[in-house]
Amino acid sequence: MKFPQFSMLPFLMVVVMLSLSGTTLSHPHWDFLHCLSLRLANYSTISKVIYVQNNPSYSSVLNASIHNTRFSTPATPKPFAIITPLKTSHVRSTLYCSKKHGFQLRIRSGGHDVEGLSYVSEVPFVILDLLNFRAIKVDTKNEVAWVQSGATLGELYYAIAAKTNTLAFPAGMCHTVGAGGHFSGGGYGTLFRKYGLAADNIIDARMIDVNGRILDRKSMGEDVFWAIRGGGGNTFGIVLAWKIKLVPVPAVVTVFTVNKNLEQNATKIFHRWQYIAHKLPDDLFMNVWITKVNSSQVGMKTVQATFRGMLLGGVDELITLIQDKFPELGLAEENCNEMSWLESVLYFGGLPLQSVDILLDKNALPTLSLKAKSDYVKEPIPESGIEGLMSMFLEEEADNAIAMIAAFGGKMDDIPENELPYPHRAGNLFEATYIVQWTKEENAESGKYISWSRRLYSYMTPYVSKSPREAYVNYRDLDLGINNNDYTSYEQASIWGFKYFKNNFKRLVQVKTKVDPMNFFRNEQSIPPLLSPWKKKGN
Numbered sequence: 001m002k003f004p005q006f007s008m009l010p011f012l013m014v015v016v017m018l019s020l021s022g023t024t025l026s027h028p029h030w031d032f033l034h035c036l037s038l039r040l041a042n043y044s045t046i047s048k049v050i051y052v053q054n055n056p057s058y059s060s061v062l063n064a065s066i067h068n069t070r071f072s073t074p075a076t077p078k079p080f081a082i083i084t085p086l087k088t089s090h091v092r093s094t095l096y097c098s099k100k101h102g103f104q105l106r107i108r109s110g111g112h113d114v115e116g117l118s119y120v121s122e123v124p125f126v127i128l129d130l131l132n133f134r135a136i137k138v139d140t141k142n143e144v145a146w147v148q149s150g151a152t153l154g155e156l157y158y159a160i161a162a163k164t165n166t167l168a169f170p171a172g173m174c175h176t177v178g179a180g181g182h183f184s185g186g187g188y189g190t191l192f193r194k195y196g197l198a199a200d201n202i203i204d205a206r207m208i209d210v211n212g213r214i215l216d217r218k219s220m221g222e223d224v225f226w227a228i229r230g231g232g233g234n235t236f237g238i239v240l241a242w243k244i245k246l247v248p249v250p251a252v253v254t255v256f257t258v259n260k261n262l263e264q265n266a267t268k269i270f271h272r273w274q275y276i277a278h279k280l281p282d283d284l285f286m287n288v289w290i291t292k293v294n295s296s297q298v299g300m301k302t303v304q305a306t307f308r309g310m311l312l313g314g315v316d317e318l319i320t321l322i323q324d325k326f327p328e329l330g331l332a333e334e335n336c337n338e339m340s341w342l343e344s345v346l347y348f349g350g351l352p353l354q355s356v357d358i359l360l361d362k363n364a365l366p367t368l369s370l371k372a373k374s375d376y377v378k379e380p381i382p383e384s385g386i387e388g389l390m391s392m393f394l395e396e397e398a399d400n401a402i403a404m405i406a407a408f409g410g411k412m413d414d415i416p417e418n419e420l421p422y423p424h425r426a427g428n429l430f431e432a433t434y435i436v437q438w439t440k441e442e443n444a445e446s447g448k449y450i451s452w453s454r455r456l457y458s459y460m461t462p463y464v465s466k467s468p469r470e471a472y473v474n475y476r477d478l479d480l481g482i483n484n485n486d487y488t489s490y491e492q493a494s495i496w497g498f499k500y501f502k503n504n505f506k507r508l509v510q511v512k513t514k515v516d517p518m519n520f521f522r523n524e525q526s527i528p529p530l531l532s533p534w535k536k537k538g539n
């Protein structure tokens with residue numbers, strides 16, 4: 001009997017592992033596993049890094065970062081393997097073997113992609129899950145930090161606050177969102193009127209390109225560095241970590257909430273808000289959530305506008321400001337709370353205020369099924385238009401729907417449209433994200449909820465941006481169009497490309513063509529290169 005060569009041992013161990021688990025695999029799958037196991041080299045690493053279907057932990061690893069249960073049904077296409085690298089060489093090996101054996105790679109950081117693009121694909125694929133890439137190094141002296149892509153925003157905010165309560169980072173409000181996807185698409189939260197987007201505050205990055213080279217800002221060049229800060233994830237390479245600029249915040253900020261329903265003049269107050277909110281000082285963040293709630297009349301429903309905000313300052317200053325500029329809101333001291341900036345993350349994230357440790361818990365909030373769409377609004381919507389919007393929230397499908405409306409202005413007006421791929425800057429009164437949600441158990445009826453969101457979107461047409469009708473890439477909407485499995489023309493991708501990026505789309509295509517001409521990094525709405533190989537072959 002001939003003993004296997006030493007270099008074959010890890011692979012044979014994987015074979016044994018798979019046979020024990022009952023997995024049946026075809027050639028390309030074996031080839032991929034063979035390739036990867038040879039490169040990972042030892043059994044203990046392999047067992048911590050490779051999860052194939054039927055591995056007892058496969059489902060829990062897959063589901064751990066699914067934040068839209070619309071994409072966790074038995075019919076949802078599943079990855080043949082999930083790879084959870086422990087170090088950079090594992091990421092490079094996964095890239096190498098996926099390319100070599102023809103598997104599409106879906107990069108996952110926090111897993112909040114609203115269309116599930118980081119963990120679902122119609123073609124054979126593997127997930128590169130960065131759940132072990134969560135290190136955060138905060139340097140308060142230089143007011144910078146390095147954050148790995150798999151870290152959540154909650155972990156980032158927590159790490160900063162562990163060192164100082166007068167520095168923060170201007171990113172999103174949901175603590176479980178991952179840095180990797182969020183920064184790749186822009187990222188905004190309660191500090192964006194003061195400091196801009198998360199992407200506006202990134203000063204370096206560590207990325208692996210399609211050839212497996214590890215690049216930083218200098219070696220990737222300014223074009224690529226520009227593209228990865230807002231051009232959308234899974235397109236230019238695998239971003240391992242980001243260097244970010246921290247921003248000053250006072251030790252005490254003031255948050256507030258005022259609820260107004262239809263019987264309390266919600267329509268008129270929201271109408272007025274549109275004229276005021278974007279002009280308020282940039283120390284103030286303000287948003288409005290429109291939802292269906294119980295009415296004061298038993299058994300009846302109404303629609304509520306929840307006006308929320310945060311001032312980088314004290315309660316007296318806030319009340320004086322709002323009473324002066326927006327007295328219609330009727331803001332009173334009992335609507336306000338002073339707290340640290342970190343606590344304000346709990347407040348806006350809908351988390352209990354008791355302990356900031358909850359920011360480290362990825363499962364602190366229930367996960368639902370959802371569909372999202374977004375709009376930018378440049379002219380105030382007339383009262384009659386708002387009435388129609390409100391009445392759509394009284395429909396049956398809108399029980400768990402929200403229109404999340406965030407006032408723009410401030411710093412966003414000062415940043416040129418082409419500074420980064422994210423183009424929605426001066427001239428916007430607000431961004432509106434419409435989210436309709438339902439439970440996993442209701443997935444069979446998802447069609448009715450999705451068609452409600454399409455009707456709402458269609459209803460909003462006269463009131464929102466035009467030519468193009470702009471949209472926020474971080475709230476991806478595949479209704480806007482998708483890439484073909486093989487070649488996608490510039491014209492076809494322009495349909496959604498210009499909505500997300502306006503004229504920046506052209507530069508994104510140029511960068512993509514240069515750094516990934518064979519279009520290895522791709523998903524349904526990634527930026528296509530010009531003259532892809534399929535086109536060259538004349539297909």
Ligand code: FDA
Nearest residue numbers: 109110111112113118172173178180181182188233234239
């Ligand atoms: P996920 O891991 O799913 O990645 C999203 C996309 O980026 C995918 O295409 C993925 O392949 C790619 N990607 C991920 N990591 C990458 C990497 N390291 N390198 C290259 N590509 C990578 N937005 C906002 O601006 N403000 C907010 O307050 C919120 N709040 C919010 C709440 C909830 C509940 C949801 C579901 C979404 C939001 N968002 C948001 C939108 C959010 O910013 C957006 O979905 C991000 O892309 C999510 O990033 P994740 O890393 O979590 O997702």
